[in-house]
Amino acid sequence: MRKTKTIALLIAFAAIVAYIGSASCGNNTGGSKTNVAVADSGQVKTPLSPVLPFDVTLPPKGTGVLETTIRRSFDVFSWDSFIAICWPAQGHGVIGQFGDNPTVWETWKKNYEVFLDNGLPPAPWDTALQGKEANLSQTGKTPANMTAIFQPFLTGPLIDQNGQYNRFEIAMNKEMFDYIDTHKLYNIQGQQAFTDSVLFPQGDNTKKTYGAIMVKASWKILGKGDDTSRFHKVKAIIHIPALPSRGIRDSSYEAWVGLVGFHIGTRTTISPQWIWSTFEQVDNAPDYGKAVSGKHYNYYNTAAGDKALNKAPAQPWNPGIPGQISSQVARLTPIDTGTNALNDSIHKILVAINPHSVWQYYELIGTQWPVHPTQSNTGDPFPVYMANATLETYDQGSVVNGKIVYSPGVTSSCIGCHNASVTWAGRPSDFTYLLKTAKSLKK
Amino acid sequence: MTLDEFVSLSAALTGYPAATLKPQNDPQQISETLFAELSLASNNIPAAQLDELTQVWNSISATPPPSLPAAVQVKIIENLAITRLAQNIIYLWFFGTWYDLAKNPNSFTSPNIDHVVSPLAYTNGLVWGEMGAHPMGYSVGEYGYWANIPTLPQIN
Numbered sequence A: 001m002r003k004t005k006t007i008a009l010l011i012a013f014a015a016i017v018a019y020i021g022s023a024s025c026g027n028n029t030g031g032s033k034t035n036v037a038v039a040d041s042g043q044v045k046t047p048l049s050p051v052l053p054f055d056v057t058l059p060p061k062g063t064g065v066l067e068t069t070i071r072r073s074f075d076v077f078s079w080d081s082f083i084a085i086c087w088p089a090q091g092h093g094v095i096g097q098f099g100d101n102p103t104v105w106e107t108w109k110k111n112y113e114v115f116l117d118n119g120l121p122p123a124p125w126d127t128a129l130q131g132k133e134a135n136l137s138q139t140g141k142t143p144a145n146m147t148a149i150f151q152p153f154l155t156g157p158l159i160d161q162n163g164q165y166n167r168f169e170i171a172m173n174k175e176m177f178d179y180i181d182t183h184k185l186y187n188i189q190g191q192q193a194f195t196d197s198v199l200f201p202q203g204d205n206t207k208k209t210y211g212a213i214m215v216k217a218s219w220k221i222l223g224k225g226d227d228t229s230r231f232h233k234v235k236a237i238i239h240i241p242a243l244p245s246r247g248i249r250d251s252s253y254e255a256w257v258g259l260v261g262f263h264i265g266t267r268t269t270i271s272p273q274w275i276w277s278t279f280e281q282v283d284n285a286p287d288y289g290k291a292v293s294g295k296h297y298n299y300y301n302t303a304a305g306d307k308a309l310n311k312a313p314a315q316p317w318n319p320g321i322p323g324q325i326s327s328q329v330a331r332l333t334p335i336d337t338g339t340n341a342l343n344d345s346i347h348k349i350l351v352a353i354n355p356h357s358v359w360q361y362y363e364l365i366g367t368q369w370p371v372h373p374t375q376s377n378t379g380d381p382f383p384v385y386m387a388n389a390t391l392e393t394y395d396q397g398s399v400v401n402g403k404i405v406y407s408p409g410v411t412s413s414c415i416g417c418h419n420a421s422v423t424w425a426g427r428p429s430d431f432t433y434l435l436k437t438a439k440s441l442k443k
Numbered sequence B: 001m002t003l004d005e006f007v008s009l010s011a012a013l014t015g016y017p018a019a020t021l022k023p024q025n026d027p028q029q030i031s032e033t034l035f036a037e038l039s040l041a042s043n044n045i046p047a048a049q050l051d052e053l054t055q056v057w058n059s060i061s062a063t064p065p066p067s068l069p070a071a072v073q074v075k076i077i078e079n080l081a082i083t084r085l086a087q088n089i090i091y092l093w094f095f096g097t098w099y100d101l102a103k104n105p106n107s108f109t110s111p112n113i114d115h116v117v118s119p120l121a122y123t124n125g126l127v128w129g130e131m132g133a134h135p136m137g138y139s140v141g142e143y144g145y146w147a148n149i150p151t152l153p154q155i156n
Helices: A002-023 A066-085 A174-182 A188-193 A337-353 A414-418 B003-014 B030-037 B047-060 B065-077 B083-095 B119-123 B126-131
Strands: A135-137 A167-172 A213-221 A233-240 A251-266 A275-281 A362-370 A398-400 A403-405
Touching: A066 A213, A066 A251, A066 A275, A066 A337, A066 A362, A135 A167, A167 A174, A174 A213, A251 A414, A275 A414, A337 A362, A362 A414, B003 B030, B003 B047, B003 B065, B003 B083, B030 B083, B030 B119, B047 B065, B047 B083, B065 B083, B083 B126
Parallel strands: A135 A233
Antiparallel strands: A167 A213, A213 A251, A233 A251, A251 A275, A275 A362, A398 A403
């Protein structure tokens, strides 16, 4: 009986692999392994792989169609990347084998471990020491800082259905860290002395090299109404730095937080303006106008109506006050149908590993990349606009008379926004705002 | 008029290659957006005028490139029955704006008729590149571009 079940499971895997592979064909020169590799934990076989792709693997030149096959290639790259960096960090089994697992990316350097308050050089790369416990802190006192509680941009923090502020963190891989460390870009003086253009390493299928990767995670404090079996969760230090102008005292406490949003930015040869992949927990928010009555959403109350839809909370903001008015969030741009089909196929593989895998509750919202990288500095991104409901909550577009309106330069576009990033020397910083969080060296 | 006819006619009217106006794998789909204006009921385009413009274009579209501008000049620009519609197509590409066909193109009328087609049509207007500039409040230039001398496009 057990043998029959195992064979059936393997056949199911093979069918899913064939399905994904057929839709993501191309010159397999790269490191994209989701479709072909079989990871063997000694207990569970899966087509999913801990091996990161170097770069996207495109359809043969001239045959790809932007909205379907090319998008599919980038979406597969996104899922390959997500699976690889959410793989168990300590080598314990495969992703989700035991439901949840500490991840590879959580061992990467956090921004606050690289850009120190005193501007001194960061500690060497050591995954055993990094990411021991997430320190989710309001690191910036001005909304212009792209860190901490202000990620949903100029418009304010994101507050969940329990009245709790969302928390955010940023981490980078070794390639990105090494570039910053080698060129002494970890403090203001180092950046001002750096006269070359900032160009982070590019992932390359031919050279089989990895590029810079930065991830941005969005967390909710788990509480009433949250089904914790549907989240990747960690115990974190919730730190509220003092902000005297708002009467906020420095305080910290420990809490379980669930991953609700996740950006992966990867610089590659094919996409020097980076590939921008964004994921969400499936319970975050309904598509606009399609809320399911009575369903629990992380950021939408089905009884509240849409009067305050995607509007930032009123000032003054203070994350230390419990029970604040919740944000009312809906997704204005639905997930592409092809992307959704890929989500479904990956979810089936994850469920086959373990029906209780938390990773089945994460979906790819979209992938943005430069379609014509040399045409302009932004490279003609597609899709033109893309937003994560927890990270670009209030920049998704506007609803005017029931119609969704997008505005160039205002509505969220990863490449469009990051194109404006600079160093402390006032020069472009290669699509990352991280360098601007560096502090002055205090000797 | 089909989309392909619209793009090839637009290339002849604007001087930009069709592949520039409608690139392969076009994220912004400006050609589709502008083409939709020709079938927008509120634009009040006389069907006969649109048909005539299409027919005239098809009759000269195979003209060898060196002679094509002269053919466009004689058959379209100097043809009073369709020149105004042809002008509007030029305005669409350069300004992302539709003007009331029935009125003087230099006088703005009701915003219900004279209108910006879409935010993307406006920011992608060919006029910005012609000037070596960009629309107010929106640029894809690298940080600090304003300190550099503007560059103008090379158009054959």
